[in-house]
Amino acid sequence: MFGAYIDGVVIAAGINALLGLGLYVTVSTGQFSVGHGGFMAIGAYVASILTLKFGFSLVPAMLVGGGCAFVVGALIGLPVMRFDMIYLAMATLGFGEIVRSVLSTIDYVGGVNGLRGMSGVTIWHVLVTLAIVLVLAWLHDRSRMGIAYSAVRQDPDAALAMGIDVRRVKVGAFAIGAGITGVAGALYAHHMLFIDPEAFGFPMSIAIVLFVIFGGLGVFWGPVLGAIALTVLPEMLHFIKEWYLFLYGAIYIVMMIWRPQGIVDRAMIRRLSQLLRPRSAPAAGASR
Amino acid sequence: MDGALLLQQIVNGLVLGSSYALVALGFTLVLGTLDLLNFAHGETIMGGAFAALVSMTVLDLPLALTFVVAAAVGAVAAAVVYFISIRYVNKTYWAAPALSTVGIGLLLQTGATRIFGTIQREVPDPLRASQVSLEEVSISASQILIVAVTLVIMFALHLLLVRTRIGKAIRAVAESMTTASLLGVNVERTIAITLIISGILAGIAAVLTSFAYTTITPFIGLNLLLKGMTGMIIGGLGNVYGAMVGGIIVGLLETFTVGYWSATYQDVVVYGVMIAVLMFRPSGMFGAKIRKRA
Numbered sequence: 001m002f003g004a005y006i007d008g009v010v011i012a013a014g015i016n017a018l019l020g021l022g023l024y025v026t027v028s029t030g031q032f033s034v035g036h037g038g039f040m041a042i043g044a045y046v047a048s049i050l051t052l053k054f055g056f057s058l059v060p061a062m063l064v065g066g067g068c069a070f071v072v073g074a075l076i077g078l079p080v081m082r083f084d085m086i087y088l089a090m091a092t093l094g095f096g097e098i099v100r101s102v103l104s105t106i107d108y109v110g111g112v113n114g115l116r117g118m119s120g121v122t123i124w125h126v127l128v129t130l131a132i133v134l135v136l137a138w139l140h141d142r143s144r145m146g147i148a149y150s151a152v153r154q155d156p157d158a159a160l161a162m163g164i165d166v167r168r169v170k171v172g173a174f175a176i177g178a179g180i181t182g183v184a185g186a187l188y189a190h191h192m193l194f195i196d197p198e199a200f201g202f203p204m205s206i207a208i209v210l211f212v213i214f215g216g217l218g219v220f221w222g223p224v225l226g227a228i229a230l231t232v233l234p235e236m237l238h239f240i241k242e243w244y245l246f247l248y249g250a251i252y253i254v255m256m257i258w259r260p261q262g263i264v265d266r267a268m269i270r271r272l273s274q275l276l277r278p279r280s281a282p283a284a285g286a287s288r
Numbered sequence: 289m290d291g292a293l294l295l296q297q298i299v300n301g302l303v304l305g306s307s308y309a310l311v312a313l314g315f316t317l318v319l320g321t322l323d324l325l326n327f328a329h330g331e332t333i334m335g336g337a338f339a340a341l342v343s344m345t346v347l348d349l350p351l352a353l354t355f356v357v358a359a360a361v362g363a364v365a366a367a368v369v370y371f372i373s374i375r376y377v378n379k380t381y382w383a384a385p386a387l388s389t390v391g392i393g394l395l396l397q398t399g400a401t402r403i404f405g406t407i408q409r410e411v412p413d414p415l416r417a418s419q420v421s422l423e424e425v426s427i428s429a430s431q432i433l434i435v436a437v438t439l440v441i442m443f444a445l446h447l448l449l450v451r452t453r454i455g456k457a458i459r460a461v462a463e464s465m466t467t468a469s470l471l472g473v474n475v476e477r478t479i480a481i482t483l484i485i486s487g488i489l490a491g492i493a494a495v496l497t498s499f500a501y502t503t504i505t506p507f508i509g510l511n512l513l514l515k516g517m518t519g520m521i522i523g524g525l526g527n528v529y530g531a532m533v534g535g536i537i538v539g540l541l542e543t544f545t546v547g548y549w550s551a552t553y554q555d556v557v558v559y560g561v562m563i564a565v566l567m568f569r570p571s572g573m574f575g576a577k578i579r580k581r582a
Binding site for chain 2: 079083094172202245246250
């Protein structure tokens, strides 16, 4: 639409935004996963096998890939929901690496050499998918389930006492987040034309974490902005392109010292919503 | 089942396991005292390994000095982690220190890739030539060195933790930071020292794993981190003595997989065991010594 180069950047930003959203759904219940690269791999590989070896077209393959990632997400989410943060981090890290190493041993999917020949992603695939997920996220945010997610994140025991099925929320968050990540993985595979297990290892997982951390955990579009910024930034600073991991590492360090809650945090959201709201009589006791 | 082959595999496994035990030790020490998953630990070891490589090839230093150089590099990296991820990090966010160490790890890895390239570099092993043969099992002098150094270090660490004041301070901080500070322990300084110790352990582990692997690349960090993590999980989180045993078990697992199944599956088996232990016995073999997070 805009020319091949810009199309490519938009597609990449869109895929990363989807990845950010996928992780955000899981993290919004307080479950910090550093292994979402594994779900991305599942979506990517399943979809690629379907299009390459079974003649599926992109959209059904993408959905099946996402579906498989969803199922695996539920399977992983079940045992880890009782874990505390440290154990969860290690378990998800282990999961991501197991997926990567298992894939490299399976010859049917190309082993270490990977799969090539996928294609067919246009800017519309990415934008439409992103739009759908954004609308769903917006609806979820305003729903009772969205509040339940928030409650589980802030205090799972209190949430349980209030009658929220913490188990369902946590496992659901894992599964849905995994599904979205899987769909993004499918798009990724068909955009990159080539995938191998290494692409979905820890560096990918923590890049996704950075999208969320940088963008901000306060609201669902924080990770979207974070992903877009972190995709476009290496493109704009040409000399840093091969060094993008270096840039990400530096951003991790700087953010943790300066603004660990991310760019878009609750304070900023409040300020933005005050800007956008028409001026009304200040509430009693409101201070500036 | 070939008896000699089994024995040889056990020997190889113990050797590899010894270096993994040191990796696990450094990692556990920091986790136990700070509740911090030091994601830069693997890259710290990688840095020590390259320092050892440079020391032995470019600078042509004797082996003993190489250990010192690697330990120093490890300590420096650990000090960096302390200042960036612990001292000056924004404490309002509980995950900030760990995420910061992720960033440090990334910087170290990309920096090393820039300086040393991505090729596999062979680490010269001055002791590899001399082999000892006991019955049908052959052990090289460097293998004996690895096990010997590990045993010495483990014993030294045990003495440090049990017999010295700083060791007592470390154990106190690991038990409860608040109580320790109320009892007059300089918690900040103890934390810094704990990190330095884990850095020294990482540096020594770097030299030993370089000998065990024979080649190094800037990408060995994550693999070592995971093997160390698995060793720690098997032994029990925060449990120093558990980490020693756990690391050895990981080494044996890996060697047996390579020997009796295939080298392709060595990582899968180790990570699989890691997940299995997390699922079915998260406290590990010897019980976790982690503060319960509120």
